[in-house]
Amino acid sequence: MTVTLADVAARARVSPATVSRVLNGNYPVAASTRERVLRAVDDLDYVLNGPASSLAAATSDLVGILVNDIADPFFGIMAGAAQTQIGGPGDGSGRAGGEKLAVICNTGGSPERELTYLTLLQRQRAAAVVLTGGAVENPAHQAAMSAKLAKLADAGTRIVFCGRPPLPEGDALVAALTFDNRGGGRRLAEHLVSLGHRRIGYVAGPPERTTTRHRLEGHREALRAAGLDAAPAGADRDRSSDDQERLTVHGPYDRRSGYEATLELLRRAPDVTAIVAANDTVALGACAAVRDQGMRIPQDISVAGFDDLPFSVDAVPALTTVRLPLFEAGARAGRLAMGKENPPPGGIATIAAELMIRGSTAAPRG
Amino acid sequence: MTVTLADVAARARVSPATVSRVLNGNYPVAASTRERVLRAVDDLDYVLNGPASSLAAATSDLVGILVNDIADPFFGIMAGAAQTQIGGPGDGSGRAGGEKLAVICNTGGSPERELTYLTLLQRQRAAAVVLTGGAVENPAHQAAMSAKLAKLADAGTRIVFCGRPPLPEGDALVAALTFDNRGGGRRLAEHLVSLGHRRIGYVAGPPERTTTRHRLEGHREALRAAGLDAAPAGADRDRSSDDQERLTVHGPYDRRSGYEATLELLRRAPDVTAIVAANDTVALGACAAVRDQGMRIPQDISVAGFDDLPFSVDAVPALTTVRLPLFEAGARAGRLAMGKENPPPGGIATIAAELMIRGSTAAPRG
DNA sequence: CTGTTAGCGCATTCAG
């Protein structure tokens, strides 16, 4: 029923080994034989048996790209970019030559599913794995991840991080591209401070994510530098950080959370003049909440996001945010995974985050 | 170096066959032996060799989900939803039991890459393939797709369409879930007509896509029903359809295209009072162009989209659009691919599209 | 440059 390499060999009047050689192309074969073999392949409509091939070669052409939430363009853009570098251009025949199969795996942000996917990819003897986006900072999970990644690396799988800080004991990986979330958060806060804002609300992401923590740390760093973490005169240091806590609400990275967290924030601290959101999607929800409370952006309250997703420039007013070069980073991660590009010195590269000042932020009233 | 089934068998003091049986769980094994085997698996940190397993069983646990553009939430939402039904919940240990590996493949809308991915999945002896979104209506490509899908189906791969019309000769597939794009387009146009619009511009998607065609057909159907395809008095029928052509600009499904096509439309027909976009992303670009021309939405010109992506409700004014239940459709496609749900009668189900009237459309001026 | 020879690790007969 199903045609095998041996069938092709028979028809081309060569040995199976020769067919294998022309198919894999990494071995000298006479042009005329190659020609004959390829014709036989086409005649018979032969398709390589991947599992058999992987078994014999002890490696597969699968490359996994793990994302936290594929419905979020933040991940979609990075993953799509990575695939462009991995999938190969195709030869237009749909015949599929030495292409890798770049596949996206959606963990939904769940640590268990992240590990499960890694195990599944390990099973398949994946050629490489790209992990994108923030990591969960749970010690047990981090340990499990380190162990799993070490095992993958042992088995020859290339590991690349994209938009994720390297693990503490993570020397198994080829390279880590990390975004300067802290610096971006800092510059965004500095921008608001320089406009004259003194009470700034922060709608943060889930507490255990590195992305959340780094952005928030940058934010607070800037406030501290501006002397804004000081509580009202006479209060002690604890009060001061309590105050910052009161100005921060955590939630998932989605629009709805941005909406609800903003309402909560406005209830807790009606005197805030600006709201910084964990990312652009959350910022959109924040904008909606602000408007539903009858306030105008930016006249009554400024709002800012993070990431600079494509829709952010089209918000009204256009969203002030921090641009992350998601496509470029994803593409680079893809190239690193393929070994097409040399890892950065030390294996770690920090990718700059650029402040984009637009209409949604302005000086506070009065 | 790498631990195999035989190693586990040795440690558990059973035969390899028995280990295989407990791992696959589809065969009676004594509880005590099972216990022993599982412990050995954990002790040795054994991970099944996927290729070997697939080779022997002649089927793999790979499920492919093809999308046109993963950076677009339209696809991200469907693909993510499908994965939730396929990936299995995981057992929390990251050990990975009988889970399928649901993977997303990004074709970038290219017919060649679509075929290449199918070939790659065919190589892997994928258990199922889900094809999402509009298809390219090129006869050669359609024929190639039919042939390829037939071969996949022959090899036991389940084929499911999601948001894509069945192929002409496509009886290889398990099921097709198709969106009522035509009906949605019709109702949207009817809505505008009922508001009093007579000159409606249309920013369409790429010409060869089924989605583009169906939405546009619905749109024109409604106009025709309202007698609006008639050219100005005295003109003949040809002039009439020429006029509709003049009110239509094609382009890719992205924001930038929406922006540029709208400028072009406004140049061609400055008297349009409403613009319908191929989808919400395009609509966002259209809105930006309209504003940059100094016009207000909806006072000076109405704008509408399609899909009702999450950000659409947050546009200002909120976008009138047609809602497609992307998550539900994706999830259902996932279940069909897994054989967890029975196919609809005839294998084809049409999914309703709901008109969402919001602030971006209103009666024309005067 | 090409053919021959062995497995790769597992699922599945078939016996017991």
Added chain:
DNA sequence: CTGAATGCGCTAACAG
């Protein structure tokens, strides 16, 4: 319920 034997389809040494 369990073990022994066979082969899935291909690649990778080795020889020529």
